[in-house]
Amino acid sequence: MKPRSRRGGGRPTIADVARKAGVSAITVSRALREPERVSKELRRQIQHAVGELGYMPDPNARALASARADVFGVLVPSLTNNVFAEVVRGIYDSLSDGPFRIQLGDTHYSGLEEERLLHLFLSQRPAALIVSGIDQTAAARRLLVTAGCPVVQIMETGPDPIDMLVGFSHFDGGRVATQHMINTGYRRVGFLGARMDPRSQRRLAGYRAAAEGAGLFDPRLVTTTPVPSSVSLGRELFREALAKVPTLDAVFCNNDDIALGVLFECHRASIDVPGKIGITGFNDLDMMHVAYPSVTSIRTPRYEIGRNAVAMALEEIDGNRPETRVIDLGFELIPRESTAR
Amino acid sequence: MKPRSRRGGGRPTIADVARKAGVSAITVSRALREPERVSKELRRQIQHAVGELGYMPDPNARALASARADVFGVLVPSLTNNVFAEVVRGIYDSLSDGPFRIQLGDTHYSGLEEERLLHLFLSQRPAALIVSGIDQTAAARRLLVTAGCPVVQIMETGPDPIDMLVGFSHFDGGRVATQHMINTGYRRVGFLGARMDPRSQRRLAGYRAAAEGAGLFDPRLVTTTPVPSSVSLGRELFREALAKVPTLDAVFCNNDDIALGVLFECHRASIDVPGKIGITGFNDLDMMHVAYPSVTSIRTPRYEIGRNAVAMALEEIDGNRPETRVIDLGFELIPRESTAR
DNA sequence: CAATTCAATGGTAGCGCTACCATAAATCTG
DNA sequence: CAGATTTATGGTAGCGCTACCATTGAATTG
Structure with missing residues (x-):
């Protein structure tokens, strides 16, 4: 009985390919990983044997032998959030034709869960790590610093990257959105925020800076909740805000879902948008330009963040340490009907 | 020089734990995987040594030795599609406290890409495979039949599962949605469809069955496109449909994004909903009940599909082959203002 | 043309873990 | 209480691959 049949299940191994091609196993290994280091002739024979046998390298054996998966x-903090879905799509698209697999983890906005997943991931010796945000716990940060692989933090900019960083300024986003409404003539501009993760906090800070700069800040204008964001929550928050401050004449929303909830509530209550209430969202999902009235929003480079993060990590893996360690991809205010009065 | 320092990097191995606990490596291995087979005393010592050293098993070595990762x-066919995001969330939630990692692949609705990813996944010898839909290519089906692990197809029901199957009937969903509008009194009920993947095709077939049953079918009422779905596409399709059939008095939309696009376009063009046009969506996203007017939709058990798929696979992994191989989770029509006339 | 470098290939020894089998001690059986 | 069975542990031999070093012959050099 062949020893190989004992376990696993008789799949062709590198030794089978080597035998068939009349070379040694290590040459097959090289032909697969660094083709240019093997003569043309052997390469051809090996390719042929691989095709014939339907050989596929075992990633587990490879990872074990090379101490690198x-x-x-x-x-990411959430799988269902549209924003991260786009980022993840960017990552997948950038990695789909290379040799890399993707291990995706959902931290549920929890630092502890992030640490747990980091431990789990690190035990695989990954080629690179992409993590969301810059507010890792001290323990998580320590793990990342000693990860032994490129680490890219995404979604934000900041002064002190663990390794590399791609994103944009949420503070500035909040500030610009708010300033836009102030410039348009709104005077009682509220802030509506769900979840209130660190990035939402910074948007709120930007809102506050703009409001204070115009002498228009009033803490009662701020309505937030730790509850996860949704369109229906947008409606609730807006009702709450309006009950608190009946003179409210505009809202900067944490994100587009909230903004959409506000828009629907205005329809339902026959509140004129943008006449009576101005609305600005955040992220600029496709639906914002279709909505009626169309909704002003901050367009954020989500897909591009994913692509850039991968590109930087790949550079570093290839031995070309990227010069710039922090990339600010910026954002864009898209003014629309919901603030056009 | 310690041989271990040659590669990898001096992380504690099972041998280190064994030495520290004064037992053999195999006993540590057992204590970790099948604690009840090791005496209480040794278990305690080993746990202590593990904690002390911060030992984490190497999943690659484990997978190689046991021929099973x-x-x-x-x-899934799309990472950004809300529907699959919910399914994936169900899968993650069900698996987050066990030993299993998740390898997520995006087929982009392509059978060829599905085959490629299947090869990739299979080379890892996964513990289970969850695939979307029942329209695999012949080659993909062959791969799945011989996968050597539980396979769960999700999203649909059908007569001939590869192994196990969890979902609901898209045909019935389309039929029920259409019948609802016919019952409500709409006579020129259109179908608006984006992407037109196999599930959309079956919803269309259900639509057609209901329309023909009532003697109301007219091919000109059907407007579809292979373009991926979006809210803005909903607007385009609706305009197109209306131009084709000015007497159109209702639309069954492929999904809620399309329905939302229709709703916005009706607002913009001052078309009364539900008076002039009835709208029914599919999936019942949160926003549908918040919209104004609120939108009738078919509620689909996306999250539950994910959970059930994992539960079935885990049962089989544990050696309890599930009796029922096909689970129909059904759906629910949620009538709302958009069809209430 | 001997000495040196280089390019192409091979041999060996693990990577860290678990399947399989062996062993020893404890428990059960009639 | 001898023999059979069970329970708890250990030893050995890989899993399939690659790092490291060795070898060979050809190309290059002064």
Whole structure:
């Protein structure tokens, strides 16, 4: 009985390919990983044997032998959030033709869960790690510093990256959105925020800076909740805000879902948008330009963040340490009907 | 020089734990995987040594030695589609406290890409495979039949599962949605469809069955496109449909994004909903009940599909082959203002 | 043309873990 | 209480691959 049949299950191994091609196993290994280091002739024979046998390298054996798995670990706070879905799509698109697999983890906005997943991912010795935000716990930060692989933090900019950083300024986004409404003539501009994760906090800070700069800040204008964001929550928050401050004449929303909830509530209550209430969202999902009235929003480079993060990590893996460690992809205010009065 | 320092990097191995606990490596291995097979005393010592050293098992070595990786392979046609995001969330939630990792693949609605990813996943010897839909290519089906692990197809029901199947009937969903509008009195009920993947095709077939049953079918009422779905596309399709059939008095939309686009376009063009046009969506996203007017939709058990798929696979992994191989989770028509005339 | 470098290939020894089998001690059986 | 069975542990031999070093012959050099 062949020893190989004992376990696993008789799949062709590198030794089978080597035998068939009349070379040694290590040459097959090289032909697969660094083709240019093997003569043309052998390369051809080996390719042929691979095709004939339907050989596929075992990633587990490879990872064990080389102490390095061809895996990108990706940690996002939410899988269902549209924003991260776009980022993840950017990552997948950038990695789909290379040798890398993706290990995706959902931290549920929890620092502890992030640490747990980091431990899990690190035990695989990933090729690179992409993590969301810059507010890792001290323990998580320590893990990342000693990860032994490129680490890219995404979604934000900031002064002190663990390794590399791609994103934009949420503070500035909040500030610009708010300033836009102030410039348009709104005077009682509220802030509506769900979840209130660190990035939402910074948007709120930007809102506050703009409001204070215009002498228009009033804490009662701020309505937030730790509850996860949704369109229906947008409606609730707006009702609450209006009950608190009946003179409210505009809202900067945490994100587009909230903004949409506000828009629907205005329809339902026959509140004129933008006449009576101005609305600005955040992220500029496709639906914002279709909505009636169309909704002003901050367009954020989500897909591009994913692509840039991968590109930077790949550069570093290839040995070309990227010069710039922090990339600010910026954002864009898209004024629309909901603030056009 | 310690041989271990040659590669990898001096992380504690099972041998280190064994030495520290004064037992053999195999006993540590057992204590970790099947604690009840090791005496209480040794278990305690080993746990202590593990904690002390911060030992984490190497999943690659484990997978190589046991010819089985603790990985669930999950194949979905789109990462950004809200529907699949919910399914994936169900899968993650069900798996987050166990030993299993998740390998997520995006087929982009392509059978060829599905085959490629299947090869990739299979080379890891996953513990289970979850794939979307029942329209695999012949080659993909062959791969799945011989996968050597539980396979769960999700999203649909059907007569001939590869192994196990969890979902609901898209045909019936389309039929019920259409019948509802016919019952409500709409006579020129159109179908608006984006992407037109196999599930959309079956919803269309259900629509057609209901329309023909009432003697109301007219091919000109059907407007579809292979373009991916979006809210803005909903607007385009609706305009197109209306131009084709000015007497159109209702639309069954492929999904809620399309329905939302229709709703906005009706607002913009001052078309009364539900008076002039009735709208029914599909999936019942949160926003549908918040919209004004609120939108009738078919509520689909997306999250539950994910959870059930994992539960079935885990049962089979544990050696309890599930009796029922096909689970129909059904759906629910949620009538709302958009069809209430 | 001997000495040196280089390019192409091979041999060996693990990577960290678990399947399989062996062993020893404890428990059960009639 | 001898023999059979069970329970708890250990030893050995890989899993399939690659890092490291060795070898060979050809190309290059002064």
